Amino acid sequence: MKRFSFLVLFLSIYGHAQQFKPAVITLKNGEKMTGTIFYNTPFLTPQTFDFKDDSNKIIRLNQNKVKEVIISDKAKFIKAEFELSRHPENLQNLEYNPEFNMVKEEHFVEQITFGKYNLYKYADKENTAYFYSTDDSNTFKPLLFKEYFVANGDKGTDRKYLKELQKINCGNITFKTVRYIESSLIDYFDKINECNGQSSIQYQKPKGYTEHKVFGLYSKMKEGGETGYGGGYEFEYHLPFLNYSFAIAAAPNFISYSENKELKYGQSTTKSIISLPVLFRYYPLKSKDYKLYVSYSILNFSQRQQDVRIYNNIIVSDNYFTAYENNFFELGLRFKNLEAFSRFHSAAADKAISVGLKYTVYSSKK
Numbered sequence: 001m002k003r004f005s006f007l008v009l010f011l012s013i014y015g016h017a018q019q020f021k022p023a024v025i026t027l028k029n030g031e032k033m034t035g036t037i038f039y040n041t042p043f044l045t046p047q048t049f050d051f052k053d054d055s056n057k058i059i060r061l062n063q064n065k066v067k068e069v070i071i072s073d074k075a076k077f078i079k080a081e082f083e084l085s086r087h088p089e090n091l092q093n094l095e096y097n098p099e100f101n102m103v104k105e106e107h108f109v110e111q112i113t114f115g116k117y118n119l120y121k122y123a124d125k126e127n128t129a130y131f132y133s134t135d136d137s138n139t140f141k142p143l144l145f146k147e148y149f150v151a152n153g154d155k156g157t158d159r160k161y162l163k164e165l166q167k168i169n170c171g172n173i174t175f176k177t178v179r180y181i182e183s184s185l186i187d188y189f190d191k192i193n194e195c196n197g198q199s200s201i202q203y204q205k206p207k208g209y210t211e212h213k214v215f216g217l218y219s220k221m222k223e224g225g226e227t228g229y230g231g232g233y234e235f236e237y238h239l240p241f242l243n244y245s246f247a248i249a250a251a252p253n254f255i256s257y258s259e260n261k262e263l264k265y266g267q268s269t270t271k272s273i274i275s276l277p278v279l280f281r282y283y284p285l286k287s288k289d290y291k292l293y294v295s296y297s298i299l300n301f302s303q304r305q306q307d308v309r310i311y312n313n314i315i316v317s318d319n320y321f322t323a324y325e326n327n328f329f330e331l332g333l334r335f336k337n338l339e340a341f342s343r344f345h346s347a348a349a350d351k352a353i354s355v356g357l358k359y360t361v362y363s364s365k366k
Contacts, residue, residue, distance in 0.1 A: 020037065021039045021072065022034075022072040023036060023037040023072065025049075025051060025068070026069075026070075027065055027066060027067060028066070030067075035052050036051070037052070037069065039071050040242050040245075041243055043242070044123050044124055044125065046108065047062060047063065047107060048062045049062075049066070049077075063106065067079050069108070077108045077110050078109055078120070079106070081104065081106045082107075083102050083103065083140075084103065084105065084122065084129040084131075085127070085129070086101050087100065087127070089126070089127060094147055094149050095149065096148060097148060098156060100146060108122075109131065113186055113189040114193075115189070115190075115193030115198040116196045117133075117134060117135075117168055117193060118132060119132050119186065119189045120133070121182060130161070132164070143180075144158070145158070145159055145180040146160075161178075162178065169192065170195035173191050173195060206240040206241070207240050208239055209244075209363065209365040209366075210236065210364045211235075211236045212233070212361050213236065213361065214231070214233055214358070214361060215231060215232055215251070215339075215341075216230070217255070217357075218354065218355055219343075219354040220354075226258060227258055228255045228257035228270075228272075230254050234250070236248070236249040236281070237249070245282060246280070246281065246283070247280075247281040247282075247293075248278070249279040249295065250278050250279070252275070253274075253277075254273070254275075255273045256271070257271060270305070271305045272305045273302055273303070273326075274303050276300070277299065277300040277328070279296065279297050280296055281293050281295040281330075282295075292334075293334070294330065294331055295330035295332070297330075300323065300327050300328070302322055302325075303319060304322075305319055306320065327346050328343045328344055328345040328352075328354075330342070330343045331344075332358075334358075337359055338359055338360075339357065339358040339359075339360075340355075341357075341358060342354065342356075343355075
């Protein structure tokens with residue numbers, strides 16, 4: 001237990017260190033600082049930065065001191081003053097007022113396209129907003145979008161940002177179909193910059209990646225006492241945010257059990273289980289070679305074949321299907337391409353405990 005605790009502590013410290021990226025800070029007075037910054041691809045636009053210089057001392061920087069942050073090949077953040085509309089964006093809280101509620105604020109924004117026309121993004125817990133500027137001006141012009149309720153309860157939409165896109169349109173580039181999401185806006189700004197003779201420069205945004213694994217396992221049911229062996233295949237998709245801390249997986253598998261021959265009246269014994277669990281996975285600790293994860297099967301399509309002893313000492317076979325009852329928690333530790341894991345099943349699965357090994361045969365991560 002002490003060794004495991006030490007390993008968890010080591011992975012936690014090492015994994016945290018891996019999230020410090022090379023960066024250049026420009027202060028308000030024009031002075032530049034080089035070092036590393038903690039960056040894990042956050043959902044929201046960061047307003048403070050943990051900066052570490054050559055002495056490894058961590059300094060927390062905010063917009064009171066900093067003008068610009070460039071994280072090498074990852075992101076660029078600029079302190080800016082801009083106008084945005086403060087209104088509810090959650091469907092359950094939409095207003096009946098179609099008007100924009102414009103306020104002037106000052107925050108860090110992320111620059112997401114570069115060229116004659118620059119695109120910026122700002123996101124906090126309440127709103128996500130986009131802005132643009134030209135290469136000869138520091139003025140940030142808002143791209144406005146609002147959804148609201150009308151009198152009969154239907155949803156109305158004001159896509160005022162399309163008028164701004166029309167103003168800067170180039171050639172025959174289509175702007176009316178541009179959606180108010182980051183990928184669609186980036187694609188449009190890339191096209192108009194190229195149309196104006198400037199190749200668009202972008203920082204490399206993280207993309208999700210997939211892994212394909214094979215695994216074998218040993219399983220024992222706590223209540224029935226049956227033991228079994230099995231194996232399967234796992235497809236895992238790593239989500240491209242928060243430093244790939246979350247993933248979705250599907251793991252079809254088959255387990256064959258040794259039957260309990262000494263059945264009493266009304267008792268059953270499991271012969272085999274074929275299942276397709278869909279798992280949500282979280283990696284709390286990560287490093288280059290080691291990963292610790294926990295999973296839960298949000299769905300588990302399972303068919304169990306079992307024998308049941310009924311009246312007159314007769315044994316009949318039965319098939320039982322479920323999608324929700326045979327769920328389990330999974331705990332795993334990975335070293336490079338090899339993983340050791342254990343699963344703890346619910347009472348509906350006779351509180352079975354499984355242990356096994358997985359091996360990654362292919363990864364699309366670059």
